[in-house]
Amino acid sequence: LAKTTQPISMDSYEGQEVNITCSHNNIATNDYITWYQQFPSQGPRFIIQGYKTKVTNEVASLFIPADRKSSTLSLPRVSLSDTAVYYCLVGDMRAAGNKLTFGGGTRVLVKP
Amino acid sequence: DAGITQSPRHKVTETGTPVTLRCHQTENHRYMYWYRQDPGHGLRLIHYSYGVKDTDKGEVSDGYSVSRSKTEDFLLTLESATSSQTSVYFCAISEEGRGETQYFGPGTRLLVL
Numbered sequence: 001l002a003k004t005t006q007p008i009s010m011d012s013y014e015g016q017e018v019n020i021t022c023s024h025n026n027i028a029t030n031d032y033i034t035w036y037q038q039f040p041s042q043g044p045r046f047i048i049q050g051y052k053t054k055v056t057n058e059v060a061s062l063f064i065p066a067d068r069k070s071s072t073l074s075l076p077r078v079s080l081s082d083t084a085v086y087y088c089l090v091g092d093m094r095a096a097g098n099k100l101t102f103g104g105g106t107r108v109l110v111k112p
Numbered sequence: 113d114a115g116i117t118q119s120p121r122h123k124v125t126e127t128g129t130p131v132t133l134r135c136h137q138t139e140n141h142r143y144m145y146w147y148r149q150d151p152g153h154g155l156r157l158i159h160y161s162y163g164v165k166d167t168d169k170g171e172v173s174d175g176y177s178v179s180r181s182k183t184e185d186f187l188l189t190l191e192s193a194t195s196s197q198t199s200v201y202f203c204a205i206s207e208e209g210r211g212e213t214q215y216f217g218p219g220t221r222l223l224v225l
Contacts, residue, residue: 043202043216044155087154100214101171102147102154 004088009107018075019098020106022088027070030092033064033071038105047086050072075108083110115139116217118203124223131190133204133220137183138174144186145170145204146178148197155202161186193224 001052005023012018024033032051039043048055050062050071061074085105115137115138135144143162147155147170157170159178167178175197177189191199203217 021134039217043204043219044214046213049213100145100155100157102156104152104154 004090004103006086006088006103006106008104010108011109011111012078013111014079015077018082018108018110020051020073020075020086020088020108021070022073022090023070024088024090026067027090028092031068031090033062033068034089034091034100035060035073036087036089036102037063038087039083044087044102046084078108078110080110080112082108084108116203116205116215118201118217120220121218122221124225125193126225127194128192131193131222133188133201133222133223135186135188135201135217137205139184139205139207139215140183141205141207141215142183144204145206145207146176146186146188147202147204148172148199149202149219150199158188158201172205181200193222195224198222198224 032049034049035047037047040045048057048060048062050064052064055062063072085107086107087102089100117136119134126142130187144157145160149155150213156172157169158176159167161180164180164183167180179187199222201220201222204214206214
Protein backbone atom coordinates (compact mmCIF):
# COMPACT_ATOMS: atom_id res chain seq x y z
CA LEU A 1 0.00 0.00 0.00
CA ALA A 2 1.18 3.52 -0.80
CA LYS A 3 2.67 5.34 2.17
CA THR A 4 0.88 8.43 3.38
CA THR A 5 2.08 11.51 5.22
CA GLN A 6 -0.26 13.78 7.14
CA PRO A 7 0.20 16.39 9.89
CA ILE A 8 0.37 15.02 13.41
CA SER A 9 -2.07 17.53 14.83
CA MET A 10 -4.21 20.56 14.04
CA ASP A 11 -6.15 22.99 16.19
CA SER A 12 -9.27 24.80 15.10
CA TYR A 13 -12.26 26.66 16.51
CA GLU A 14 -15.94 25.95 16.36
CA GLY A 15 -17.55 27.08 13.13
CA GLN A 16 -14.34 27.10 11.13
CA GLU A 17 -13.49 24.90 8.17
CA VAL A 18 -10.76 22.35 8.76
CA ASN A 19 -8.63 21.11 5.89
CA ILE A 20 -6.30 18.17 6.37
CA THR A 21 -3.87 17.40 3.57
CA CYS A 22 -2.44 13.94 3.03
CA SER A 23 0.57 13.30 0.79
CA HIS A 24 0.79 10.03 -1.13
CA ASN A 25 3.48 10.51 -3.77
CA ASN A 26 3.65 6.83 -4.71
CA ILE A 27 -0.06 6.31 -5.31
CA ALA A 28 -0.74 3.66 -7.94
CA THR A 29 -3.21 3.74 -10.78
CA ASN A 30 -5.70 1.44 -9.05
CA ASP A 31 -5.42 3.04 -5.62
CA TYR A 32 -8.32 4.76 -3.91
CA ILE A 33 -8.09 7.35 -1.13
CA THR A 34 -10.13 6.76 2.00
CA TRP A 35 -10.50 8.73 5.21
CA TYR A 36 -11.53 7.38 8.59
CA GLN A 37 -12.38 9.23 11.81
CA GLN A 38 -11.67 7.89 15.28
CA PHE A 39 -13.02 9.24 18.56
CA PRO A 40 -11.33 8.35 21.86
CA SER A 41 -12.13 4.83 23.06
CA GLN A 42 -13.94 3.97 19.83
CA GLY A 43 -13.08 2.16 16.63
CA PRO A 44 -12.46 4.10 13.41
CA ARG A 45 -15.43 5.17 11.34
CA PHE A 46 -15.49 5.60 7.56
CA ILE A 47 -15.88 9.21 6.43
CA ILE A 48 -15.33 9.41 2.70
CA GLN A 49 -13.60 7.73 -0.23
CA GLY A 50 -12.54 8.97 -3.65
CA TYR A 51 -10.42 8.29 -6.70
CA LYS A 52 -10.08 11.69 -8.40
CA THR A 53 -11.46 15.24 -8.48
CA LYS A 54 -13.97 15.96 -5.74
CA VAL A 55 -16.27 13.86 -3.63
CA THR A 56 -18.79 15.28 -1.18
CA ASN A 57 -21.13 13.69 1.32
CA GLU A 58 -23.09 14.90 4.29
CA VAL A 59 -20.02 14.88 6.53
CA ALA A 60 -17.07 16.06 4.47
CA SER A 61 -15.54 16.81 1.10
CA LEU A 62 -12.51 15.19 -0.44
CA PHE A 63 -10.42 17.10 -2.96
CA ILE A 64 -7.98 15.19 -5.16
CA PRO A 65 -5.80 17.04 -7.69
CA ALA A 66 -5.16 15.67 -11.15
CA ASP A 67 -1.80 14.11 -10.25
CA ARG A 68 -3.40 12.37 -7.23
CA LYS A 69 -0.19 12.73 -5.22
CA SER A 70 -2.09 14.38 -2.41
CA SER A 71 -5.63 14.77 -1.14
CA THR A 72 -7.40 17.17 1.20
CA LEU A 73 -10.17 16.27 3.58
CA SER A 74 -12.37 19.28 4.27
CA LEU A 75 -14.64 19.43 7.31
CA PRO A 76 -17.04 22.37 7.03
CA ARG A 77 -17.99 24.38 10.11
CA VAL A 78 -16.55 22.05 12.71
CA SER A 79 -18.04 21.62 16.17
CA LEU A 80 -16.52 20.40 19.40
CA SER A 81 -17.73 16.90 18.56
CA ASP A 82 -15.44 16.81 15.52
CA THR A 83 -12.44 16.53 17.83
CA ALA A 84 -10.95 13.21 16.76
CA VAL A 85 -8.09 11.54 14.95
CA TYR A 86 -8.41 11.46 11.16
CA TYR A 87 -6.66 8.80 9.11
CA CYS A 88 -5.80 8.93 5.43
CA LEU A 89 -5.46 5.57 3.71
CA VAL A 90 -4.40 4.78 0.18
CA GLY A 91 -4.60 1.39 -1.41
CA ASP A 92 -6.00 -0.81 -4.10
CA MET A 93 -9.31 -1.36 -2.43
CA ARG A 94 -10.36 -3.60 -5.26
CA ALA A 95 -7.76 -6.18 -4.31
CA ALA A 96 -9.09 -9.14 -2.42
CA GLY A 97 -8.73 -8.85 1.31
CA ASN A 98 -9.26 -5.09 1.54
CA LYS A 99 -6.40 -4.90 3.98
CA LEU A 100 -6.10 -1.40 5.36
CA THR A 101 -2.87 0.22 6.50
CA PHE A 102 -3.35 3.02 9.00
CA GLY A 103 -0.66 5.61 9.63
CA GLY A 104 -0.44 7.79 12.70
CA GLY A 105 -3.34 10.02 11.68
CA THR A 106 -3.99 13.71 12.34
CA ARG A 107 -5.26 14.66 15.75
CA VAL A 108 -7.78 17.50 15.32
CA LEU A 109 -8.70 19.54 18.37
CA VAL A 110 -11.70 21.84 18.03
CA LYS A 111 -11.78 24.59 20.61
CA PRO A 112 -14.79 26.64 21.73
CA ASP B 113 -24.15 1.24 13.59
CA ALA B 114 -23.09 -2.14 12.32
CA GLY B 115 -23.83 -4.99 14.73
CA ILE B 116 -20.38 -5.79 16.04
CA THR B 117 -19.59 -6.68 19.60
CA GLN B 118 -16.30 -7.57 21.22
CA SER B 119 -15.75 -9.47 24.44
CA PRO B 120 -14.33 -8.91 26.88
CA ARG B 121 -14.09 -5.12 26.68
CA HIS B 122 -11.31 -5.02 29.24
CA LYS B 123 -8.93 -7.69 30.43
CA VAL B 124 -5.90 -7.85 32.69
CA THR B 125 -3.78 -10.97 32.52
CA GLU B 126 -0.33 -12.19 33.39
CA THR B 127 2.58 -12.96 31.12
CA GLY B 128 2.49 -16.51 29.82
CA THR B 129 -1.24 -17.07 30.13
CA PRO B 130 -3.47 -17.76 27.13
CA VAL B 131 -6.01 -15.15 26.16
CA THR B 132 -8.90 -15.34 23.71
CA LEU B 133 -10.77 -12.32 22.41
CA ARG B 134 -14.08 -12.70 20.67
CA CYS B 135 -15.65 -10.69 17.88
CA HIS B 136 -19.30 -11.28 17.08
CA GLN B 137 -21.23 -9.78 14.16
CA THR B 138 -24.89 -9.84 13.23
CA GLU B 139 -24.43 -8.44 9.70
CA ASN B 140 -23.56 -11.70 7.94
CA HIS B 141 -20.51 -10.03 6.38
CA ARG B 142 -17.97 -12.29 4.77
CA TYR B 143 -14.77 -10.51 5.85
CA MET B 144 -13.62 -10.04 9.43
CA TYR B 145 -10.40 -8.46 10.69
CA TRP B 146 -8.40 -8.09 13.86
CA TYR B 147 -6.27 -4.96 14.41
CA ARG B 148 -4.20 -3.74 17.30
CA GLN B 149 -3.71 -0.09 18.13
CA ASP B 150 -0.70 1.26 19.98
CA PRO B 151 0.43 4.85 20.52
CA GLY B 152 2.46 6.08 17.58
CA HIS B 153 1.53 3.15 15.34
CA GLY B 154 -2.04 3.78 14.30
CA LEU B 155 -3.89 0.52 13.68
CA ARG B 156 -2.06 -2.56 12.44
CA LEU B 157 -3.68 -5.62 10.92
CA ILE B 158 -3.05 -8.87 12.80
CA HIS B 159 -5.14 -11.42 10.90
CA TYR B 160 -8.20 -11.43 8.72
CA SER B 161 -10.78 -13.92 7.54
CA TYR B 162 -12.52 -14.15 4.18
CA GLY B 163 -14.92 -16.89 5.14
CA VAL B 164 -15.57 -19.72 7.56
CA LYS B 165 -12.27 -21.50 8.23
CA ASP B 166 -10.50 -19.16 5.74
CA THR B 167 -7.95 -16.88 7.35
CA ASP B 168 -4.75 -15.10 6.41
CA LYS B 169 -1.97 -13.21 8.15
CA GLY B 170 -1.68 -9.47 8.40
CA GLU B 171 1.19 -7.15 9.17
CA VAL B 172 1.80 -8.19 12.80
CA SER B 173 0.64 -11.80 13.11
CA ASP B 174 3.49 -13.26 15.19
CA GLY B 175 2.25 -14.48 18.56
CA TYR B 176 -1.39 -14.54 17.49
CA SER B 177 -3.71 -17.15 16.04
CA VAL B 178 -7.29 -16.87 14.85
CA SER B 179 -10.23 -19.12 14.19
CA ARG B 180 -13.54 -18.71 12.44
CA SER B 181 -15.89 -21.66 12.78
CA LYS B 182 -19.04 -19.63 12.14
CA THR B 183 -19.75 -16.63 9.94
CA GLU B 184 -20.62 -14.49 12.93
CA ASP B 185 -17.66 -15.21 15.19
CA PHE B 186 -13.95 -14.48 14.79
CA LEU B 187 -11.66 -15.40 17.66
CA LEU B 188 -8.21 -13.99 18.34
CA THR B 189 -5.96 -16.05 20.59
CA LEU B 190 -2.73 -15.09 22.29
CA GLU B 191 -1.29 -18.52 23.10
CA SER B 192 1.14 -17.14 25.70
CA ALA B 193 0.59 -13.46 26.35
CA THR B 194 3.58 -11.12 26.57
CA SER B 195 3.80 -7.55 27.81
CA SER B 196 4.39 -6.39 24.23
CA GLN B 197 0.86 -7.53 23.44
CA THR B 198 -0.62 -4.96 25.78
CA SER B 199 -2.76 -2.97 23.41
CA VAL B 200 -6.25 -2.07 22.28
CA TYR B 201 -7.66 -4.67 19.91
CA PHE B 202 -10.28 -3.81 17.32
CA CYS B 203 -12.36 -6.14 15.26
CA ALA B 204 -13.74 -4.99 11.92
CA ILE B 205 -16.05 -6.42 9.28
CA SER B 206 -16.72 -5.77 5.62
CA GLU B 207 -19.16 -7.22 3.17
CA GLU B 208 -17.02 -8.36 0.27
CA GLY B 209 -13.51 -7.12 1.01
CA ARG B 210 -13.30 -5.05 -2.13
CA GLY B 211 -13.23 -1.33 -1.59
CA GLU B 212 -16.23 -0.92 0.63
CA THR B 213 -16.31 0.44 4.15
CA GLN B 214 -14.93 -1.50 7.06
CA TYR B 215 -17.03 -1.28 10.22
CA PHE B 216 -15.18 -1.43 13.51
CA GLY B 217 -16.18 -2.79 16.87
CA PRO B 218 -15.81 -0.94 20.19
CA GLY B 219 -12.41 -2.44 21.01
CA THR B 220 -10.90 -4.54 23.79
CA ARG B 221 -8.29 -3.12 26.14
CA LEU B 222 -5.79 -5.80 27.09
CA LEU B 223 -3.15 -5.32 29.76
CA VAL B 224 -0.51 -8.01 30.13
CA LEU B 225 1.41 -7.73 33.38
